[in-house]
Every structure is written in structure tokens, then in C-alpha cells.
Amino acid sequence: MNILIVLAHPERDSFNGALVDVAMARLQEAGHAVELDDLYRDNFDPVERASNYPMDSAADHFSPLAVQRENYKQGSLPADVQREIARLEWADLVIFQFPLWWHAQPAILKGWFDRVLVYGGLYSGSMRYDRGYFRGKRAICSVTTGSPEQAFMPFGRAGNMVEWLWPMHSSLYYVGYEVLAPQVHYGVQGGGIQYQEEAAFRARLVSMEEAWASRLAGLAQESPIPFSTWDDWDENGVLKHSHPLRWRLS
Numbered sequence: 001m002n003i004l005i006v007l008a009h010p011e012r013d014s015f016n017g018a019l020v021d022v023a024m025a026r027l028q029e030a031g032h033a034v035e036l037d038d039l040y041r042d043n044f045d046p047v048e049r050a051s052n053y054p055m056d057s058a059a060d061h062f063s064p065l066a067v068q069r070e071n072y073k074q075g076s077l078p079a080d081v082q083r084e085i086a087r088l089e090w091a092d093l094v095i096f097q098f099p100l101w102w103h104a105q106p107a108i109l110k111g112w113f114d115r116v117l118v119y120g121g122l123y124s125g126s127m128r129y130d131r132g133y134f135r136g137k138r139a140i141c142s143v144t145t146g147s148p149e150q151a152f153m154p155f156g157r158a159g160n161m162v163e164w165l166w167p168m169h170s171s172l173y174y175v176g177y178e179v180l181a182p183q184v185h186y187g188v189q190g191g192g193i194q195y196q197e198e199a200a201f202r203a204r205l206v207s208m209e210e211a212w213a214s215r216l217a218g219l220a221q222e223s224p225i226p227f228s229t230w231d232d233w234d235e236n237g238v239l240k241h242s243h244p245l246r247w248r249l250s
């Protein structure tokens with residue numbers, strides 16, 4: 001398999017960086033081709049704006065969707081976006097490695113979605129969800145948090161990881177990926193609030209690296225998160241009344 005690791009962390013020598021090293025070593029040992037897409041190293045510009053494109057004049061109205069579609073069609077997308085798309089086309093599996101920042105992915109990775117997943121090229125009205133551009137390929141989020149696992153339990157103060165990751169998961173599914181359940185590495189203090197004494201914390205980091213390494217071997221065989229599909233929706237994009245998940249609300 002060709003595997004792309006997209007890293008969104010400003011410090012390569014971080015726990016996120018260590019998780020990348022674990023994944024690269026383990027996946028290469030297993031015979032896969034692995035590429036690292038380090039967004040900070042490459043100084044990826046996450047801001048979608050008119051100046052990214054050749055515009056006819058400064059007075060042109062900038063409509064991001066129309067401009068993305070036109071430049072995709074003309075083969076004139078910005079070079080960094082073309083490079084990212086080529087990486088995605090190469091990869092059978094994409095691993096997104098990032099810390100949870102303000103209950104979401106870091107801005108550089110949010111902007112990567114804004115700029116790289118271009119309208120009219122990687123998705124359109126008829127090319128979405130289970131009919132998406134990347135159907136047949138897989139994606140997974142490997143996320144570190146500062147807060148400990150218990151704080152993410154029901155009624156926990158850190159909130160609900162399913163909700164925090166929904167924007168990423170649903171966006172990946174939107175462009176056709178089979179999305180695997182995330183690997184969440186909880187309670188990575190990362191120089192911030194301390195939840196555990198140093199030696200126990202260090203031992204836990206090692207055990208999280210080991211857990212990630214042992215899961216990686218089976219990623220190709222795992223069942224993805226079940227999303228609903230075009231066949232499940234009515235003309236308004238709502239689950240059909242006959243759908244089994246509608247049993248509680250008719």
C-alpha cells in the first residue's frame with residue numbers, strides 16, 4: 001500500500017512527531033511505501049484567498065468555489081495545492097497526525113481542507129459521499145489531547161471526541177474516503193497542564209506508541225465508520241422514513 005502521513009504540528013521533536021516516526025518505521029517494516037507530508041516543514045499556507053490565483057484584475061469578485069473549479073479545469077491550481085492533490089492520488093491510506101487544539105485540528109490542517117479539496121475537481125454535486133472522488137481509499141485521524149481520557153467520558157469536562165472529530169470525519173467521507181475509527185492518544189501533557197507525575201507520564205507515552213504501532217498492522221482490514229449513503233437519503237438529503245435508523249423519529 002502507498003501511505004501518506006499528513007503531519008500538522010509545529011515541532012517535529014514532539015510526541016506527535018514521535019507518533020509519525022513509529023508509524024513510518026512500522027509501516028515500512030511491513031513493506032508499505034510511506035511518505036511524510038509535514039505541513040509546517042513545507043510552510044503550507046492554509047488561507048484560501050484571491051491572491052492564490054491568477055485573477056483578471058484586482059477588482060474581480062472572488063468566489064472561492066467558482067475559482068477553484070475554473071483553475072482545476074484549466075490545470076492552473078496553485079503549485080502547492082497541485083502537489084498535495086498528487087500526494088492524495090498516490091496514497092491508498094492517509095493518516096492525519098495532529099494535536100487537538102481548541103477542540104479541533106490546528107488551523108494549518110483546517111486550511112489544508114479549504115484549499116486542497118477543491119470544488120469541481122475533488123468533489124461536485126454528483127461526486128460526494130459514497131460516490132466521492134477518493135472512494136476505495138482509506139483515511140484515519142491520529143490525535144493527541146492534553147486532557148486525560150476520563151475528561152472525555154460522558155458528562156466529562158473536555159467534551160465529546162465524536163463531536164470534535166465530526167468535521168474532519170464527515171469532510172473525509174464527503175470526498176469519498178472510508179474513514180477508520182480515530183486513534184486518540186489522551187492526556188499528552190505536552191508542556192502544558194500536568195495531570196500525572198513525570199515517570200508515570202513517560203511510561204504512558206511509551207504504551208501509547210506501542211498501542212499505535214500494533215494497530216497500524218491491521219488498518220487495511222479494519223471496518224470503517226458506517227456513514228449513511230445516497231441510497232439512504234430522500235430528495236432533501238434526510239434519511240428515508242423506511243431507514244432503520246428512523247425507528248425513534250418518524
Ligand SMILES: Cc1cc2nc3c(=O)[nH]c(=O)nc-3n(C[C@H](O)[C@H](O)[C@H](O)COP(=O)(O)O)c2cc1C
Pocket residue numbers: 009014015016017099100101102103104144145146147158188189190191192
Ligand atoms: C492552541 C492549543 C489549544 C489546545 N486545545 C486543547 C483542547 O481543546 N483539548 C485538549 O485536550 N488539549 C488541548 N491542547 C493541548 C494539546 O492537545 C496537547 O498539548 C498536545 O496534544 C500534546 O501533544 P504534543 O506534545 O505532540 O504537542 C491545546 C494546546 C494548544 C497549544
